[in-house]
Amino acid sequence: MSQRSEVYRTSLLGLLSPAIVLSVWESAGALGWINPILLPRPSQIVWSLVELVADGAVFPPLLYTIALFVVGYAIASILGIAIGVAMATSETLYGLLEPLVEILRPIPKSALVPVLFLFLGIGKTTMITVVVLAAVFPVLISTFQGVRGLDPVLLETARTFQVSRMRTIFSIILPASLPMILAGMRVALGLGLVLVILAEMLAGEDGIGFRILDLQRAFQIREMFAWIFVLVALGGGLMMLFDLIERTLVPWRGKT
Amino acid sequence: MRKAFMIGLAVLGFFVLSPQRATAADLEKLRVSIIPINDVAPLFVAIQNGYFRDLGLEIDTTPSAGGAAGIPGLIGGSFDIVYGNVVSVLLASQQGLDVKVIAPGTKVSARDTDTTPILVRSDSGIKNGKDLEGKSISVNTRNNVIWLYARAWIKATGGDPDKVTFKEIPFPQVEDALRQGRVDASFLVAPFSIVSRQKPGLTAIANPYSDIQLGVDVGQYITTGKLLSAKPETIKKFVAGLRKGVEWFNANPSSDALLTMISGYTKTDASILKSIALPAMPLHTDLPQVKKTMELMIENKLLPGPLDLSKIIDPIAL
């Protein structure tokens, strides 16, 4: 991670390559080397973006997507951690749930979108469920591995001191396996974003994925690229937020 | 850099699949994007009866469910010809894309063969556009031909389309959505409009195409202006072959041979297809009808103003 911050420290140099790419793109467009209808110039896209932000049109779909994602991701994280801990600490629950998890986990979740329409109809419930299904398994697996990988002495000690089961989980197991849980949540973050955009494209009423496909069908390419820029900002923002939270919760991570 | 990297990847991908593309035939190959529905039956008739082969063409059809990838794929160079709807063509042209109509596809020519109704729950009491105000109607895609005529019908029957919520629901999910009350009305195409009424509970209250504009040209075969000027003879042959297919289709409606063929490319059960009345297919694009559609688009703010249709519809289609 230190190498990454090294690039950001020399932030002027870091801006150099994106600047070069943008100016090549811009001048290629201005010189007519690329079809301006299919690939608008960055300045035109930024102008569309400014219009989107200025008249506030950017906010409802953006908030819609964020809301869907956050709700789905939160449910997936809580479920994943809870089931992961349960399966790792109870042999009975492990036996009960392991076959089901092993059957559901390998299904590419995108294939479940049409199936979920049938159950839940078109709408928010379906989209949130898709996000949950995509994000829950990485969290579950890494939580499970994290808890199973804990030092047995730690748990023995807790038992010796007759710490209650709930307290053992909340005060010992969860903090100790936090790095692994967060590693799973990081994978889940990316997967959840992929699926929320896909769900909006296939079953959307609103949201960024819906806008992008809608604009492509109306052949409004410039506006479509503006929305992709919005999505880049959203994805980047969420990842930075995640880094920040991880660094706060697990300050020792990455220093080994 | 990123772009170079993208192009590099694309090139790599291209090489991986290129052996598949090689064809040794001396026939000229045309790639056509279709929607697997009844409307493209004449094209398949022409393929199966060898009309294209006789003209030196080999037609390679690629299905696109719902047709969403058609025109973008044409622009992206995957197809030479695309079956698409009239609204998409006009939208694409208005945005500056180089699209040309070369042949008609489907026409709602008679009320008794119009299989595209608006359905409601029988006990809903909804009868017209006025009743729909404050309620919801489903279309497969917003801002397309279905959406446009649903709006026009609501307006024509006393309602304000802006007071009706339009929901996007893919055709296969419509019946469940209607029965479960997730939507109040749906504009639906065959075979879904037929199948969903086989069980009681749903009623058709209108046929917007017939009600608003009997004779509307719904579907068209489209190519790019570039291809049209580069290979006018090839396109001419395609249109000629297709017209022979239309003639055979119109002479043999609801024959078993036709139903088996449609079942083959739609993958729909032949018994379902039997209950669908097939409309006569058009030989020529009807310019005044396209103009009417364009005016509806302007009225519903899909287009800012009139387009020069003579530049979009090539004389070969007329």
Add this chain to the structure above:
Amino acid sequence: MSVVGTLEGASSKPSAAGSIRRRLGPRLYGVLLIAAILLFWEVSSRLGWIVSAYWPPVTKILWAAISQLGGGDILVSLAATLRRALTGYAIGSVLGIALGILLGKSKVLRIALLPLIEIVRPIPTPAVIPPLILFLGVDDALKIFAISLATFFPVFTNTFAGVATVDDTLIQTARTFRTSWARTLLRVVLPATLPAIAAGLRTATSLALVVAVVSEMVAGSSGIGYYLVEMQYALRPDLMYAAVMYLAITGYAVNRLFLVLEARLIPWMGKT
């Protein structure tokens, strides 16, 4: 630190003589649970508790799945999807490993390329498909590109982070012995980074499959993703569910295969 591992792998139960019974014992309930869910499905469809054209009985789905074994559309579609997924995966992985190592070792490249990669990284792949269709069409080029893109990032990120943790003394030692730059890379850096690369590769396998299906759904004309949509439009839900079943089996098999290969090829994996 593999995040997409197995549940079994981490099980640290001692394997005594009665271990088979002990391991199947609790799992018996799990198998029974699945049987109960399937039975409920079957009954709810047969008795009409859930009325929908898209809710066929399980037995009908199984029958459809079995009848496909004789060379049906599902297997053909699945093969097309796998071919695309594999090609895209190979391209994305090679680029990810190469760039990960190069950027990890070269400061100039890092400064030149890392910001660009970081900008593109958070874009969810489905979002780039609509604009890409306009350039690459809807054929394999588009799908393979999308799959490569999705594969590239986890592989790159893991490789890059892995290179950063390679013990500097190792490299110093290699330098002392005047080992060539390329040889150091191949003999020292690569083996030490392999566990991290493998973790990235494994995350990427499931992503490659997901994106292959996604791209076929959005811009498809063949492959299992398109097949799913096509069967929906053709009013054949039994075949649609059967296709999902085959996909699940494929996903499971790919994950298993990966674990076996990993254990064979990188025996030092997870021993750090």
